[in-house]
Amino acid sequence: MELGQLVQRFRDPDTAMALASAIHARSSRPARLMEFCGGHTHAILRFGIPDLLPETIELHSGPGCPVCVTSAADIDYAIELARIPHVILTTFGDMIRVPGSRMTLAKVKAEGADIRVVYSPLDALDIARQAPDRPVIFLGIGFETTTPPVTASVLAAETQDLTNFFVFGVHKLTPPATRAILSEDGVTLDGIIGPGHVSTITGSDAWQFLPEDYGIPCAITGFEPTDILRAIHSLVEMIEEERPAVINNYARSVLPQGNLAAQEAVDRVFEVADARWRGLGSVPQSGLIFRAAYSRFDATANFQVELPATREPPGCRCGDVLRGIIRPPKCKLFGKTCTPQNPIGPCMVSAEGACAAYYRYTVHDV
Amino acid sequence: MTSDLIRDLFARSLDNMYLRQMADATVLPSQIDAYRLAMSTDSFVVQPLFFPGGNVGSLAVHGTVNDVAMSGAKPLWLTAAFILEEGLKMDTLQRVVDSMASAARQANVWIVAGDTKVVEHGHGDGMYINTTGIGIIPQHITIAPDRGTPGDVVLVSGTLGDHGIAVLSKREGLTFETDILSDSAALNGMVAKLLEAVPNVHCLRDATRGGLAAALNELATSSGVGIEINENAIPIRKSVAAACEMMGFDPLSVANEGKLITFVPAEDADEALRVLQDHPLGRDATQIGTLTAEHPGLVLARTSIGGRRVIDLPLGELLPRIC
Numbered sequence: 001m002e003l004g005q006l007v008q009r010f011r012d013p014d015t016a017m018a019l020a021s022a023i024h025a026r027s028s029r030p031a032r033l034m035e036f037c038g039g040h041t042h043a044i045l046r047f048g049i050p051d052l053l054p055e056t057i058e059l060h061s062g063p064g065c066p067v068c069v070t071s072a073a074d075i076d077y078a079i080e081l082a083r084i085p086h087v088i089l090t091t092f093g094d095m096i097r098v099p100g101s102r103m104t105l106a107k108v109k110a111e112g113a114d115i116r117v118v119y120s121p122l123d124a125l126d127i128a129r130q131a132p133d134r135p136v137i138f139l140g141i142g143f144e145t146t147t148p149p150v151t152a153s154v155l156a157a158e159t160q161d162l163t164n165f166f167v168f169g170v171h172k173l174t175p176p177a178t179r180a181i182l183s184e185d186g187v188t189l190d191g192i193i194g195p196g197h198v199s200t201i202t203g204s205d206a207w208q209f210l211p212e213d214y215g216i217p218c219a220i221t222g223f224e225p226t227d228i229l230r231a232i233h234s235l236v237e238m239i240e241e242e243r244p245a246v247i248n249n250y251a252r253s254v255l256p257q258g259n260l261a262a263q264e265a266v267d268r269v270f271e272v273a274d275a276r277w278r279g280l281g282s283v284p285q286s287g288l289i290f291r292a293a294y295s296r297f298d299a300t301a302n303f304q305v306e307l308p309a310t311r312e313p314p315g316c317r318c319g320d321v322l323r324g325i326i327r328p329p330k331c332k333l334f335g336k337t338c339t340p341q342n343p344i345g346p347c348m349v350s351a352e353g354a355c356a357a358y359y360r361y362t363v364h365d366v
Numbered sequence: 367m368t369s370d371l372i373r374d375l376f377a378r379s380l381d382n383m384y385l386r387q388m389a390d391a392t393v394l395p396s397q398i399d400a401y402r403l404a405m406s407t408d409s410f411v412v413q414p415l416f417f418p419g420g421n422v423g424s425l426a427v428h429g430t431v432n433d434v435a436m437s438g439a440k441p442l443w444l445t446a447a448f449i450l451e452e453g454l455k456m457d458t459l460q461r462v463v464d465s466m467a468s469a470a471r472q473a474n475v476w477i478v479a480g481d482t483k484v485v486e487h488g489h490g491d492g493m494y495i496n497t498t499g500i501g502i503i504p505q506h507i508t509i510a511p512d513r514g515t516p517g518d519v520v521l522v523s524g525t526l527g528d529h530g531i532a533v534l535s536k537r538e539g540l541t542f543e544t545d546i547l548s549d550s551a552a553l554n555g556m557v558a559k560l561l562e563a564v565p566n567v568h569c570l571r572d573a574t575r576g577g578l579a580a581a582l583n584e585l586a587t588s589s590g591v592g593i594e595i596n597e598n599a600i601p602i603r604k605s606v607a608a609a610c611e612m613m614g615f616d617p618l619s620v621a622n623e624g625k626l627i628t629f630v631p632a633e634d635a636d637e638a639l640r641v642l643q644d645h646p647l648g649r650d651a652t653q654i655g656t657l658t659a660e661h662p663g664l665v666l667a668r669t670s671i672g673g674r675r676v677i678d679l680p681l682g683e684l685l686p687r688i689c
Binding site: 007011013016017039045046047048049050051052066067092093094117119141142143145146197198225226340341351352359360361362363 | 370598607608611614616661664666668669670671672673674675676678681683685686687688689
């Protein structure tokens with residue numbers, strides 16, 4: 001079956017309509033649902049899913065945008081690394097425009113730093129091989145989905161005896177961040193639309209803590225419109241019947257135990273530690289750092305930088321957006337001083353950022 | 367941003383009534399009563415130089431021929447200026463120039479003036495080409511970006527996204543296997559047939575950089591109209607859709623080099639479609655929407671599942687999804 005045909009099945013308008021009707025029929029009590037993943041926010045708005053839902057259902061976007069949750073301090077750190085003479089800093093494209101305390105990587109690049117956009121950490125490895133006399137640092141952002149490829153590049157660097165390849169690792173873990181959101185005041189959620197690609201790595205079992213510890217149902221799903229509608233329908237049913245559980249609606253990609261090979265590889269190179277998130281602050285046991293055995297690939301262990309004081313951009317409510325407290329249009333800067341062309345905070349920069357998605361796909365006063 | 371640079375620097379310093387038209391080609395008066403002139407210039411810096419379905423040379427001819435044709439003009443003459451990086455292989459240059467000669471012949475235009483400069487190795491990315499074109503518009507044809515009228519029908523001449531994906535598939539670091547070819551082609555022949563049958567075409571635009579989304583937004587703003595699009599009606603090849611899915615691109619923002627968008631009065635829609643579909647470059651032509659007096663400047667779409675989304679002006683480079 002061609003990829004196109006496979007995808008089309010999950011975009012079938014009749015199925016979508018049927019699911020929307022079923023949701024309308026079943027939903028009687030208010031349901032605040034959060035989609036953790038930025039890719040889900042994007043898909044929800046891209047396909048106009050809110051238009052198909054009853055008023056009882058409120059969708060809130062969560063912190064699942066790896067670009068958005070990278071703190072200003074970490075951007076500042078990357079900027080200082082890029083400024084070290086001879087360093088080649090490699091990064092995913094979106095990161096170039098994210099504001100740190102004072103400036104972006106794009107500005108530093110324009111000033112002469114060697115900063116290169118790559119599409120994958122393996123590309124950074126290629127650059128390291130081709131320039132053996134220059135340190136190549138990869139800015140490692142992302143959740144459980146992106147960590148395995150970064151791990152693979154570190155393991156490849158080990159096999160190839162590369163001494164000039166490093167990772168500035170700011171990888172994050174989604175279950176602890178979800179706990180942090182649920183434990184906050186001011187946020188009540190009735191259900192979670194679980195991240196599809198993260199769960200492919202972690203397994204659907206990793207989300208059992210939601211019904212068990214918080215009494216909240218979770219429906220893991222893919223990124224096609226019928227995937228998302230099916231998940232919303234499952235959540236509504238579980239909410240109406242007061243029987244929270246984890247449902248895997250992405251069985252074509254997600255297993256209960258996840259991708260064990262990926263988990264083992266990551267565990268070989270990294271260990272869990274506290275991490276700082278934009279918007280959430282410091283979240284316990286929510287990030288990955290290099291194990292001692294792999295510290296020769298850890299940029300923070302091999303380069304000295306002096307960090308200036310961190311500053312969040314004044315007026316930016318990215319943190320509140322990431323926690324699901326407000327929707328982007330409620331931020332005073334949204335669409336006025338903060339636009340995709342001139343982003344104040346990271347949520348407007350990334351293609352997966354909630355503010356960028358709202359700006360792009362919904363009608364707003366300009 | 368390029369549009370800011372154009373507005374705040376170039377347009378401000380160079381301001382004159384011709385430049386203010388801000389259309390694909392500028393319409394100029396001529397000494398000859400029978401027609402006005404249309405003139406356009408464009409520079410081509412595509413990487414890689416050779417891509418499936420074309421190269422920087424054929425693109426340079428098609429691109430400017432099309433811009434001139436979008437004003438309703440018959441393109442006549444092109445200039446071609448080359449900036450070559452020292453060390454560029456002769457064979458490469460030969461292939462590119464032969465391509466241009468062939469493209470010009472097929473489009474029935476003449477390349478009548480040119481220039482070449484060589485820059486230091488390390489500059490010029492191999493080769494940059496600028497082409498400037500001039501054409502003639504009969505007096506009874508008045509196509510302009512501001513002529514879109516509520517009630518007009520929106521037609522596209524064929525499948526969208528082919529060129530952008532073909533080029534991206536060959537760009538270093540992003541190679542993926544595909545049989546997608548660029549749609550780069552000269553549209554002037556098809557435009558001539560269209561105008562013969564439907565002289566009252568209101569707007570024409572080729573959907574180049576920024577794709578359908580950029581073209582619709584620009585025209586909506588120039589004409590002061592809203593646009594309603596039916597996403598299900600937009601023709602996209604399965605292979606292009608699949609590539610966009612994989613990379614996380616929106617096919618509506620991907621560049622085309624052989625497709626046009628036109629706004630025609632409702633009563634002329636059937637005839638316009640028939641003429642386009644009759645032409646080899648317009649076989650997949652179809653209606654995708656209408657113009658409305660509601661929400662001027664805004665392009666709204668009914669999504670494939672019946673929801674609603676805005677089709678916004680795309681910004682800058684297309685970047686693949688991270689996770």
